[in-house]
Amino acid sequence: MTGVVEAPSAEARTTCPYCGVGCGVLARVAADGEVIVRGDPEHPANFGRLCSKGAALGETTGLEGRLLVPEIGGREKSWDEALDLVARRFRETIDRHGPDSVAFYVSGQLLTEDYYVANKLMKGFIGSGNIDTNSRLCMASSVAGHRRAFGEDIVPGIYADLEEADLVVLTGSNAAWCHPVLYQRLLATRQKRGTRIVVIDPRRTATADESDHHLALDPGTDVLLFNGLLAHLARTGAVDDDFVAAATTGFADAVGVARAEASSLADVAAGCGLAEADVRLFYELFAATERSVTVYSQGVNQSAHGTDKVNAIINCHLATGRIGRLGMGPFSVTGQPNAMGGREVGGLANQLAAHMGFEQSDEVDRVARFWKAPAIARQAGLKAVDMFRAAGDGRVKALWIMGTNPAVSMPDAGRVRAALKDCEFVVVSDVTRTDTTLHADVLLPAAAWGEKSGSVTNSERRMSRQRAFLPSAGSARADWRIICDIAQRMGFGDAFAFDEPAAIFREHAALSAFENDGKRLFDIGALASLADAAYEQFVPSIWPLPKSGGQHRRLLGEGRFPTPDGRARFVAVRQEGVALAVDVHRPVALNTGRSRDQWHTMTRTGRVPRLMANTAEPTLEIAPQDAAREGLADGDLAHVSSRYGFVRAKVSISANQKSGSAFLPMHWSGQFAANAGAGSLASPLTDAFSGQPELKNVPVRIFREAVAWTGVLMTRRDLRPTGFVHWSRCPVEGGWVYELCGTETGGQGILLSRQFLDGFPPNHLVEYNDRRGLTYRAAALDADGALAEALLVSPPGQLPPRDWLVSLLGSRAPLSPGDRMALLSGHSPVPMPATGRIVCACFDVGINQIAASVARGSHSVALIGQDLGAGTNCGSCRSEIRDIIEDARLKAAE
Structure with missing residues (x-):
């Protein structure tokens, strides 16, 4: 919910801020302030579908936990005070220690315009490469693999290729959960044309559950599997010799390594922990199916050998000439809504804007001339892991984190938190309070989804607009505005005199075309003169969009690549040992x-x-x-x-x-x-x-863990418990449910009651404590006689139900005498249906409802959908529904 507005607004056409599918969203604010969202039926990424997260976007726009005012040292300050301090400290640090003593860590949650000015400030005017992004944890291996093979970070295909393919291989991708709308497009087309689906994943995921063939390979053995495929293609005559000869280099070396490493199907199967028959089936399917797409995501990328895994996949597509044509190609699917946009503007520490890099001095000079930035960085900066190491050992003395939570998400997060604590000056601009904001010297409140305006690029290179339909909460500002304000205070005002995101986008587009002459495929020069009104009305479009016209939706299919010789490069890769191996101590x-x-x-x-x-x-x-x-x-x-x-x-x-x-x-x-x-x-x-x-x-x-007691606290308060072996919390209607446990024995309930319920007068508190001190029940009522808090403590496995108590907490209705008497049992005095754990978040359908539908005769996922709606929207719950049906069948057979 948002604040009340005077009248309902018209629907705004915007884009979902979650995964890289880039779904279109229609959003409006009702007269009571409620934000209502639905899928945009005209957006070519989703055609009106939304997943459970996208469908719940309207429930994420409230002010709970929001940063609303700038803070310095935990105290609210004005924007001028905060911006002046940040600019002064960064300028002083640079003057004393040089440009590499400062760093930015940014996010795929930023819009392209935000990303562009952050990269321009750090690399162009501060003069350091020290800007990296949380996309380093997401898609950096794909970027490196693309550049090694193609000469540029190019995703050749588009989503429609999944609907034109006869074989889709999903490797390291649980698309049913992580990219559900795109996955549903794939399943729909399989029903129409019989597309075969192969899933390669150590886990049997929801995606594997609906596949035709699942290869549960051992973790980290992907290179061996795809090297084996390359060797099989060469051995069985499935290589497109004409394409290889005309459009590629390095084939002989790549195949030689693959043949030496994967000399037989038996060797591959043994090395990957697979059955030989399963490997043979996959290889024969791929060899025989021209229209093949290989979709890969974090299971491939997030590895100490991720780039080699990417190139092993690409090698197989190059060998067969299956790239950039209808229904075929390697397809990297991004994790964040604007991971691709960040790559376009040079958000990674080892890249420059517009798909240029530090390796070529003429490209550095080109960007310097365009930006009029003679002090431009001339070498790559610190990548994410190294950046936080440098913050911890004093090499980076001032760090600005934008829209991400590295205190949780970075590997070796304990060391990252220690680095943030030790760093001399930490700035965080974000929407909400996080584990990372706890370490900030300065907090800058950023505008959230629904409040900010700009563009994003999805996994198929499609640029879409995010549009504001809400006023900024408190005094929050757009990220691009914050960055430009800092840049101007640091003395770079002329280069950052933007007054709107459209102006930034025009400069971004102009740079993509600057001295390009077709050398770089990323070219959106046709948008360099986009008027403000046209920017506002911009429809989702796939790049490249060169000034000369002639948009190409698929790339690389004509056999010309953005390399010096115009040829793609095979990369000989080997199956390396895993970065860290299991052993008797960590098995x-x-x-x-x-x-x-x-x-x-x-x-x-x-x-x-x-x-x-x-x-x-x-x-x-x-x-x-x-x-x-x-x-x-x-x-x-x-x-x-x-x-x-x-x-x-x-x-x-x-x-x-x-x-x-x-x-x-x-x-x-x-x-x-x-x-x-x-x-x-x-x-x-x-x-x-x-x-x-x-x-x-x-x-x-x-x-x-040896746990002596377990407890559950239901409360309206937003707490952070301390002193427990473990706790977790979950929001419910009207408050929170806290799960607690510990190792102490006897009397724990009384101690917890004093900790949590001590503020309630005795006549508003009902409680029970057994003589051994093992079981405790308490409920506290507010002044109106409604349930305000409940605390239940028992030995492990003996807590009573809490569904009814949670419903009372949410209703805030005064309790009847019968309700009061039943409080401590946890059972409603009158029978009430228990929804149980939610299985379908789209339609709020619980496990008990599905079980009851099965008992009534709904013995398929389709019948459950007809009865309850569950599984009929994004489909990500269908695997779980299938398991419930199978469990019921097995119980009936006992």
């Missing part, structure tokens, strides 16, 4: 990634009850064999440690996990749980070419 390989309904560190989605209701607390998914070895049961609290740190999470035993591996969601921060952030475990070891860290294969030790 499980930990994988991290997204949960279905969550986003990054939950700064937006974590406050939406229906998005938290599917997985309400941090959960470690582990294989049955590994759980049995460690004596773990479902619901136990696990202690997980790597050489970098530890976390605690609830155990979920799942046959979807391969023995020797486990999965922990990436989202949990100190705002929502104690010691549950996957970044604390992750390895800071990085890819030699891309600088992207290893996040998918970290050796860990797992053991059961």
Whole structure:
């Protein structure tokens, strides 16, 4: 909800701020201030569909947790005071220690215009390459692989290719959860034309569940698998010899290495932990199917050998000439809404704007002339992992973090937090308070989605507008405005005299065409003179858009590449040993990634009850064999440690996990749980070419925490508990539910009551405590007689139900005498249906409702959809619905 407005607004055509699919959204503000969103049926990325997160965007625009006023040292200050201080400290640091003593760490949440001026300020006028982005953790290996193979960071295909392909290979991509709208497009076209889907992933994910063929390879063995495919293509005569001869170099070396490493199917299968028959089926499918698309994402990129994995995939497409043509090509799908836009403007530390780089001095000179920036940086800056190391050891003395939460999301996050604490001057501009803002000397409130205006580029190179339809909250400002204000105070005013994002976009477009002459495929020169009105009306468009006209939607299909000789390059790659290997001390390989309904560190989605209701607390998914070895049961609290740190999470035993591996969601921060952030475990070891860290294969030790009691606190208050072995919290209608546990024995309920309920007068408090002090129940009523708080404490596994109490907390209605008497039992005095854990977040359908529908005869996902609507929108819950149906079938057969 937002503040009340005088009249309902017209729908604004904007773009979703979540994943790289780039879905179009129609948003409006109702007369009561409620923000209502729906999918834009005219946007070519989604044609009106939204996933569970996108559909809940209207529930993320409130002011809870928002930064509203600048702060210095935790005290509210004026914008002038804050901006003057930041500019002065950065200028003094540069004057004393040189330009490389300062750094920016930015985000794929920024709009292209924000990204552009940040890059221009640091590289062009401060004169350092020290600007990097959280996309370093996301797509840097794809960028490096593209540049090695194509000479430029080019994604050749478009989304329509998934609908034209006869074979789609999804590797390292749980698209059903991470890019659900795009995945639903793929499933819809499979129904029409029989597209085969192969999923390559150590986990059996929701994506694998609906595939024709799943290869559960051992973590980190992707290069061997695709080298084996390249060798198979050469061995069986499936290579397009004419294309290879006319359009590529390096084929003989790449195939020679592949043949030596993958001499037989048996060798590949053994090295990847797969059945030989499964490998053969995949290879034969790929060899026989011309229209093949290979979609890859973080499972490939987030590796200390991610660039080699990317090139191993590209090699197979180059060998068959399947690139840039209808229904074929390698397809990198980005994780963030503007990861591609950041790459276009040079947001990575080793790039310059407009797909130029530091390797060629003429490109550096070209950007310097265009910007009129003689002090331009002439060498690459610090990549993300190295940047925070430098902040910790004093080489970087002033650091500005924009729109991201590295205290949680970076690998070896404990060391990153220590670096932020030790850094002399830390500035954070963001929308909300995070674990990172705790370390800021200066906080700058940034405008949020719905309040800011600019552009983003999605995974198929499609530029779309984000448009403002809300006033900025408090005194928040757009990121581009904040950056330009700082730049002007640092003495660079003429170069940053922008008065609107349209002017920045025009300069960005002009630079893309400057002295280009077709050498760089990224060219949007046709938009360099875009009038303000045309910018406002800009429709989603795929680049390149050169001034000469002749837009090409697919790229590289004509066999010409943006390399000096016009040829693509095969890159000979080898299957290296994993960056860190499991051993007797840490015998499980930990994988991290997204949960279905969550986003990054939950700064937006974590406050939406229906998005938290599917997985309400941090959960470690582990294989049955590994759980049995460690004596773990479902619901136990696990202690997980790597050489970098530890976390605690609830155990979920799942046959979807391969023995020797486990999965922990990436989202949990100190705002929502104690010691549950996957970044604390992750390895800071990085890819030699891309600088992207290893996040998918970290050796860990797992053991059961000895918990003596468990508790649940239901409250309207926004708390951060301390002193517990573990806690986590989940928003519900009207407040929060806190899960608590500890190792103390006896009397814990009374102590917790004094901690949490002490402010309520005795006549507003009802409680029960057993004589042994093991079980405690208490409920506190407000002045109107409505439930304000409830506290339940029991030995592990003995807590009563809480659905009814949660519903009372949300209703805020005065309780009847019967309700008061039933409070301590947790059971409603009259029968009430229990929804249970939410399975379909789009339509708020719970597990108990689905089970009841199955009992009524809904024995398929389609029938459940007809009965309840579940699974009929984004489809990301269909795998779970299928599991519920199968569980019911097995129970009926017992």
